[in-house]
Amino acid sequence: MICPVCQTENPKGARFCMNCGSSLPLICGNCGNENPNEARFCIYCGKPLVGQSVGLPQTGSIQKNAEITADDDANVEVLDRNDHSSVRDLTSYMPGELTNKLQRARETQTMKGDRRVVTILFCDVKSSTLLAGQLDPEEWAEIMNRVFERLIAPVYKYEGTVARLMGDxxxxxxxxxxxHEDDPQRAVLAGLEIVTNLHQLGPEIQKQYGIDINIRVGINTGLVVVGDIGSDLRMEYTAMGDAVNLAARMEQTAKPGTVQISEEVYRLVAPLFDFEDLGGIEVRGKAQPVHVYRVIQPKSIQARWRGIEGLKAPMVGREEEIQNLMMAMVEVRLGKGQIICMSGEAGIGKSRLIDEARKEWLSGAPTLKRRSPTWMQTRSLSFSTNRPYGMFQLLIREICGVSDTETAEKIREKIRHECSAINIPDGNCQRISKTIEVFLGVDSSENAQSLEGESFKRELFDAMLILCRHWASQSPLVMVFDDLHWADPASVGLLIHLFQLVEDSQILFLCAFRPERDSLVWQISTTAERDYPHRYQKMVIRALSDGDSETLVKRLLENYELPNKLRKRILEKTEGNPFFVEEVIRSLIQSELLERQIIGGDGNQQVVWNVK
Ligand SMILES: Nc1ncnc2c1ncn2[C@@H]1O[C@H](COP(=O)(O)OP(=O)(O)OP(=O)(O)O)[C@@H](O)[C@H]1O
Ligand SMILES: [Mg+2]
Incomplete structure (x- = not known):
């Protein structure tokens, strides 16, 4: 804060100059306008001035609604963290685990100057400047505190970082x-939760203060240059104009109460959500309109984003692994339950192998003696590693056919229906139903039980054992637990508890995971090996051989043979990891170094790939 009289630089927040005692101007933290000292609201933008710190906005800071144009790319400046907001201490909103992770990142990394592709989320309380004028500044500050709480919680839940808090x-x-490998998905999930949170808060605020609040969320993925993490754990960054600007533009053009994303984000999360295609919008600095989408909701079964759109290679290699899986099923049919622990690095092909096994197992025509196995599959999510029983909740929802949009009553009905089929005395069925209702959070009784209590744990473990035993008595049962390296501790305990079924039920536990050192998954494999060695099989999925990788490249390109030099280069770069093979080919296609063409006329068409 520079004193207009003596030019002395004063500390942030000073109301009077420390050198000459002159009163310092009151600068709006939102728009930078200079206000009379008695002003409670900015005379230019209407933003409350009470409770904000005073001082000149630093050069380079983003003014809300003031765009950074693509031209600013050349004019890279670290944005300041002296944001003005009624919410001061971000750390108070942070889950402990995230605080620790950020502290560690702060201590161990100097990120300054790091160019990173990040997903950028902007959200803004709709018409708040107008709304603010109808209220006392204290009331408005109280509202904004409640609003910010609901905006920030989802960001931290998905391990995003708040880079800036602006007025509203x-x-x-x-x-x-x-x-994280799924940052765009996390940003969209956070955006949806922000909208839901505000939707829930809206009626409370309306009732208490008689005003409407709403929110718009915009998301884009792009390059920024990140700086250090501040002492308040806020992330410093340098805007690379375009990417941040486009995220702001997504927000500004979104309908209130919605999440709008750019084409870039859409490309990364397309299989995971339902969307409305909104067509193109004009963006300053861009010659062509930018394609945008409104996110409606997560798809009920979230597929993994893998493969190249429009190109899927038939399975390559892995004959021995498939043979082993087939043999395990033979054992299961003989009443010898099995546990298979399948490990392998990210992208090596665990999930694909499971998928192929599923096709093989389910494709044989069932006979009276040989019924098709029942297939139940779930996975742990990278952003739910602390949610108790996360993967079992997904599993039960899937089995009962429950979707996010259903009412609690409908969900209870479905649970009761599923449980009523079990061949045990009626009272026990009701007890199991009740336990599952609590488990899925739709219990209608007044005193909601905690999922973490010991007595509930006993009920749940018993209920799951009875349910799985029942399912396995109907036909052989395959239970797939994928991505177990992210499993939460409660799920690990429950899965280990269920392993006892291998002694007397036709059940196959197929557990897939990455060999991550600090993961809880090792408890699963070591317990299985120690307690059920006669039922246990370890399967390590290794890199594809050079020959198989070569076949994979060829199959992805619809049997087209790439020039030798390029083929070799791809093999070298990807080291037998099929996911990397797909990624390299995808990036060649995206950068137009590889181009698909169809040549030949009717009935004699052929695909060729032009290499540039
Ligand atoms: N043997 C194979 N033949 C052809 N394509 C394969 C093969 N193995 C994997 N792929 C393809 O490679 C990609 C990555 O495989 P997959 O998702 O199964 O890896 P993963 O080991 O499950 O990785 P993660 O640990 O990240 O879950 C997928 O698109 C898959 O279809
Ligand atoms: Mg997988």
């Missing part, structure tokens, strides 16, 4: 300093 808006990053 936030800017968050997903991908720095903690990077």
């Amino acid at each position: 808006a936030i800017l968050a990053f997903f991908g720095a300093p903690i990077a």
